[in-house]
Amino acid sequence: NAGVTQTPKFRILKIGQSMTLQCTQDMNHNYMYWYRQDPGMGLKLIYYSVGAGITDKGEVPNGYNVSRSTTEDFPLRLELAAPSQTSVYFCASSYGARSYNSPLHFGNGTRLTVT
Amino acid sequence: AQKVTQAQTEISVVEKEDVTLDCVYETRDTTYYLFWYKQPPSGELVFLIRRNSFDEQNEISGRYSWNFQKSTSSFNFTITASQVVDSAVYFCALSEANYGGSQGNLIFGKGTKLSVKP
Numbered sequence: 001n002a003g004v005t006q007t008p009k010f011r012i013l014k015i016g017q018s019m020t021l022q023c024t025q026d027m028n029h030n031y032m033y034w035y036r037q038d039p040g041m042g043l044k045l046i047y048y049s050v051g052a053g054i055t056d057k058g059e060v061p062n063g064y065n066v067s068r069s070t071t072e073d074f075p076l077r078l079e080l081a082a083p084s085q086t087s088v089y090f091c092a093s094s095y096g097a098r099s100y101n102s103p104l105h106f107g108n109g110t111r112l113t114v115t
Numbered sequence: 116a117q118k119v120t121q122a123q124t125e126i127s128v129v130e131k132e133d134v135t136l137d138c139v140y141e142t143r144d145t146t147y148y149l150f151w152y153k154q155p156p157s158g159e160l161v162f163l164i165r166r167n168s169f170d171e172q173n174e175i176s177g178r179y180s181w182n183f184q185k186s187t188s189s190f191n192f193t194i195t196a197s198q199v200v201d202s203a204v205y206f207c208a209l210s211e212a213n214y215g216g217s218q219g220n221l222i223f224g225k226g227t228k229l230s231v232k233p
Binding site for chain 1: 124
């Protein structure tokens with residue numbers, strides 16, 4: 001009964017470094033999403049995917065890349081980390097075609113600090 | 116433009132008090148969906164409720180109740196007889212049916228931090 005699993009839970013990066021945030025779900029959901037949550041703010045959509053091989057930009061995609069080679073996995077890549085990317089990152093998945101038809105299931109988040 | 120406003124940044128109550136968390140939204144669409152999510156100190160986001168714009172019936176689930184009023188564009192959340200375990204950040208969110216094709220793009224409010232003291 002794992003749901004959505006994110007790794008790592010915490011990470012500190014130096015400016016200019018790269019890293020990949022991992023996300024996997026075992027609910028056979030077609031739809032997956034990456035959000036970021038800045039302090040005192042709500043979540044903002046970075047990228048989303050409607051199925052394996054299909055991804056699209058959300059509200060704040062700059063500085064990130066994604067891929068979706070399998071239904072289960074949706075990694076988020078930061079190529080040149082910047083302090084502005086310090087945030088908590090949440091991966092989510094849903095069964096339905098649109099968020100209003102089925103709720104999002106969230107992972108526990110990855111807290112990233114870029115210094 | 117779509118927007119969700121949670122004017123209460125932080126609320127502190129004593130256990131067993133009732134508390135209402137306010138949520139006001141803006142949207143151009145006639146079809147939309149409203150959500151509440153809970154984020155406890157452990158950090159995960161927990162889905163609480165979804166409401167569509169055509170259903171203004173209030174909903175009660177145990178100690179939780181929701182009051183949806185289209186006339187005032189509000190979707191308020193009340194916890195009755197609050198408990199320490201209710202301490203969390205609560206987010207209200209909006210999803211428009213025809214929002215730019217961007218699926219899953221929930222518009223979140225900034226959240227209300229609720230502290231329930233024993």
